[in-house]
Amino acid sequence: MLKDNENxxxxxxxxxxxxxxxxxxxxxxxxxxxxxxxxxxxxLTINTESEAELLLSHLTGVDGKIREVVSFKxxxxxxxxxxxxxxxxxxxxxxxxxxxxxxxxxxxxxxNFEIKQELIMARVEEILNEVDTICxxxxxxxxxxxxxxxxxxxxxxxxxxxxxxxxxxxxxxxxILLRCSEMYDYTIREKVAKIAVKAKGAPEKLLQKLHDxxxxxxxxxxxx
Numbered sequence: 751m752l753k754d755n756e757n758x759x760x761x762x763x764x765x766x767x768x769x770x771x772x773x774x775x776x777x778x779x780x781x782x783x784x785x786x787x788x789x790x791x792x793x794l795t796i797n798t799e800s801e802a803e804l805l806l807s808h809l810t811g812v813d814g815k816i817r818e819v820v821s822f823k824x825x826x827x828x829x830x831x832x833x834x835x836x837x838x839x840x841x842x843x844x845x846x847x848x849x850x851x852x853x854x855x856x857x858x859x860x861x862n863f864e865i866k867q868e869l870i871m872a873r874v875e876e877i878l879n880e881v882d883t884i885c886x887x888x889x890x891x892x893x894x895x896x897x898x899x900x901x902x903x904x905x906x907x908x909x910x911x912x913x914x915x916x917x918x919x920x921x922x923x924x925x926i927l928l929r930c931s932e933m934y935d936y937t938i939r940e941k942v943a944k945i946a947v948k949a950k951g952a953p954e955k956l957l958q959k960l961h962d963x964x965x966x967x968x969x970x971x972x973x974x
Contacts, residue, residue, distance in 0.1 A: 768792060778804050783812070787819035796827060802834035809840055814849045821847075821855035828859055838865045842873050845911050846904040853907045860914050867923070870911050874926055877905045902935055909941035918950040927956055936965040943971035 769777070769792045777789040786808065796802050808820045821844060828835050841863065844856045884898045909930065912923070919927070923945075930942045943960045946952040961972040 771795075771797075775801060775804060778808065783816060786812075786816050790816075790819045790823050793823055793827070796831040796834045799834055802831070806835070806837050806840055809852075810843050810847070814852075817844075817847060818849055818851045818855070821852045821859075825855045825859040828862055832863075836863075838863075838869055841865060842869050845870070845908050846873065846877070848900065848903070850907075857907070857910060857914060860911055865911075865915060867912065867915050867917075870908055870915065871922055871926060874905065874908045874912070874930075877901050877908065878926070878929055881905070902933075902938065905930070905933075906935075906937055906941060909938065909945065913941065913945050913948060916945055916949045919946075919952050923949070924951075924953050924956065927952070931956060931959055936963075936968055939963060939965065939968045940971075943968050947971045 767788075769789045771794070774789045774793050777785050790805070790808075793805070796805065805820060805824070808816050809824065810817065824835055841856055841859065842865065845853055847853050847856075881898065881901050884901065916923070927942050927946060930938050933939055939960070942956075943963075946956055946960060957972065960968055963969050
């Protein structure tokens with residue numbers, strides 16, 4: 751409790767401080783996880799590749815509050831700092847963050863950042879394989895249900911990313927969409943329907959399956 755109060759006092763003390771450009775990156779180089787999100791919010795520009803690398807290194811593998819602020823700042827700065835903020839693999843990784851605000855920020859970034867559809871499809875295929883593995887063990891160990899929910903959460907947002915970037919389908923994407931159309935979670939099937947309607951070349955078999963889905967929120971995309 752004393753530690754929490756101390757952290758609150760520190761956060762309050764620095765919340766109104768205007769950090770200089772150099773101070774922000776000095777804080778990012780350090781270990782003070784409490785100050786990092788506060789400092790990043792003060793960041794106005796990226797001037798070098800090394801600055802971009804340091805900022806991007808805090809998009810994954812650190813505390814959730816830091817990841818969230820960094821994802822927001824990357825999206826905010828991208829239009830004027832695009833030549834430095836170019837890390838498609840990292841952005842694809844961030845789509846599988848457990849913090850939905852991080853994912854939403856990355857999805858917003860993808861509206862301007864040209865990421866290859868193949869990169870996101872690779873993430874989706876990994877998730878689907880993990881879902882299959884979990885489901886094969888689920889009857890033996892019900893504790894695995896939490897792991898399954900996390901993977902379905904990741905799948906939901908990765909499919910939204912595909913919806914943002916997709917222009918037309920191909921054999922690989924059609925296979926992914928058909929696999930996802932079998933999911934019991936209707937929100938996954940709903941994402942499939944959005945993609946199938948937007949993209950050119952979705953197979954008739956898939957479109958008919960979605961049209962006959964027992965969930966209204968899936969069918970509505972095919973009935974527009």
